[in-house]
Amino acid sequence: MPRGWFPKIKQVRAFVVRGGGADYHDQGEGHWIDDHIATPMARYPEYRRSRQSFGINVLGTLVVEIEADDGTMGFAVTTGGEPAAFIVEKHLARFLEGRDPRETEKIWDQMYFSTQYYGRKGLVVNAISGVDLALWDLLGRLRQEPVHHLLGGAVRDELQFYATGARPDLAKQMGFIGGKMPLHHGPAEGIEGLHKNIAELAEMRSRVGADFWLMLDCWMALDLDYATRLAHAAHEHGLKWIEEALSPDDYWGYAALKQAAPKGMLVTTGEHEATRWGFRMLLDMECCDIIQPDVGWCGGVTELIKIANYADAKGALMIPHGSSVYSYHFVVTRHNSPFAEFLMMAPKADQVVPMFHPQLIGEPVPENGRLKASALDKPGFGVELNRDVPLARPYTH
Numbered sequence: 001m002p003r004g005w006f007p008k009i010k011q012v013r014a015f016v017v018r019g020g021g022a023d024y025h026d027q028g029e030g031h032w033i034d035d036h037i038a039t040p041m042a043r044y045p046e047y048r049r050s051r052q053s054f055g056i057n058v059l060g061t062l063v064v065e066i067e068a069d070d071g072t073m074g075f076a077v078t079t080g081g082e083p084a085a086f087i088v089e090k091h092l093a094r095f096l097e098g099r100d101p102r103e104t105e106k107i108w109d110q111m112y113f114s115t116q117y118y119g120r121k122g123l124v125v126n127a128i129s130g131v132d133l134a135l136w137d138l139l140g141r142l143r144q145e146p147v148h149h150l151l152g153g154a155v156r157d158e159l160q161f162y163a164t165g166a167r168p169d170l171a172k173q174m175g176f177i178g179g180k181m182p183l184h185h186g187p188a189e190g191i192e193g194l195h196k197n198i199a200e201l202a203e204m205r206s207r208v209g210a211d212f213w214l215m216l217d218c219w220m221a222l223d224l225d226y227a228t229r230l231a232h233a234a235h236e237h238g239l240k241w242i243e244e245a246l247s248p249d250d251y252w253g254y255a256a257l258k259q260a261a262p263k264g265m266l267v268t269t270g271e272h273e274a275t276r277w278g279f280r281m282l283l284d285m286e287c288c289d290i291i292q293p294d295v296g297w298c299g300g301v302t303e304l305i306k307i308a309n310y311a312d313a314k315g316a317l318m319i320p321h322g323s324s325v326y327s328y329h330f331v332v333t334r335h336n337s338p339f340a341e342f343l344m345m346a347p348k349a350d351q352v353v354p355m356f357h358p359q360l361i362g363e364p365v366p367e368n369g370r371l372k373a374s375a376l377d378k379p380g381f382g383v384e385l386n387r388d389v390p391l392a393r394p395y396t397h
């Protein structure tokens with residue numbers, strides 16, 4: 001390209017896809033991810049057995065595609081489905097089209113503050129995240145650089161992973177450094193449910209031995225009293241961390257839980273938190289030891305830079321939630337992100353399969369619990385959109 005010239009953004013398009021992928025809860029019957037998992041809705045018996053019963057998979061995947069005027073395309077996938085597609089097409093696209101794709105800060109600022117009156121968190125920030133990730137993908141492709149080069153470069157030669165799924169014992173055999181299980185019983189199932197939770201942990205501890213990391217993901221299901229009792233009972237079985245025990249709005253509860261948790265057990269949360277301001281609350285109020293932003297939900301890479309820097313200055317670890325290549329390119333550039341999460345999306349959690357299957361082509365997966373940084377050395381986020389999966393574009397502008 002001529003000196004000084006850089007392509008402009010020509011068009012932003014938003015699509016919806018069903019079946020797995022970024023909306024990883026959208027799975028068939030019998031998958032471990034929907035097997036009587038403790039949730040805040042489990043207080044209602046009719047919604048206790050299945051998260052799909054209360055609509056966890058109602059949104060589907062959002063695909064954002066950004067085309068530059070030289071024909072180069074960037075894209076990203078996240079959740080948010082049709083309502084996020086509306087926001088992208090009808091509201092956010094105006095802040096990108098005709099603009100220089102290198103202006104990531106200004107574009108993010110305009111997307112966030114133009115939607116603040118109905119946004120701030122949740123679906124709107126999911127949509128902003130999808131656009132931001134597609135923009136970084138485009139920028140990497142235009143510069144023929146992987147996104148991690150644009151973020152300052154790798155500080156390690158490889159990524160190390162823990163596995164999230166129902167079978168930490170199998171994850172250990174597959175080379176992962178730890179296993180995080182879903183909690184199955186919430187406060188509504190009483191002391192009997194608490195005993196079952198501890199029995200499941202004890203059984204898994206007996207299978208994996210003393211040193212393998214075991215964690216429990218509580219998916220916002222508990223109250224402070226239950227979480228405190230669970231943490232102390234689980235401490236006897238070497239639980240490494242208790243994740244997202246309380247509602248993400250209950251900053252006070254998290255601060256109290258961190259105080260009440262046994263010494264040596266980590267309190268983690270943040271996958272349903274968003275933006276630098278949300279994470280500032282978690283860090284300033286000393287709610288947790290590890291923050292777990294999802295780069296596809298918290299505001300994208302542009303916002304994760306700010307979140308991660310604040311955590312670093314506060315001495316907190318930042319271990320992103322899931323999100324595949326979109327977090328790998330970030331984690332590899334940060335010392336306060338020494339390992340990453342891998343979601344076991346095989347229905348029985350008995351083999352490693354690509355996390356966002358079938359929507360991405362070329363999605364790298366860990367081998368023996370590790371991934372070489374060089375596996376990320378492709379332009380952008382280094383993956384392609386699988387065009388064999390039907391894409392619907394519900395809105396245009």
Ligand SMILES: [Mg+2]
Pocket residue numbers: 217219243244271321
């Ligand atoms: Mg979690």
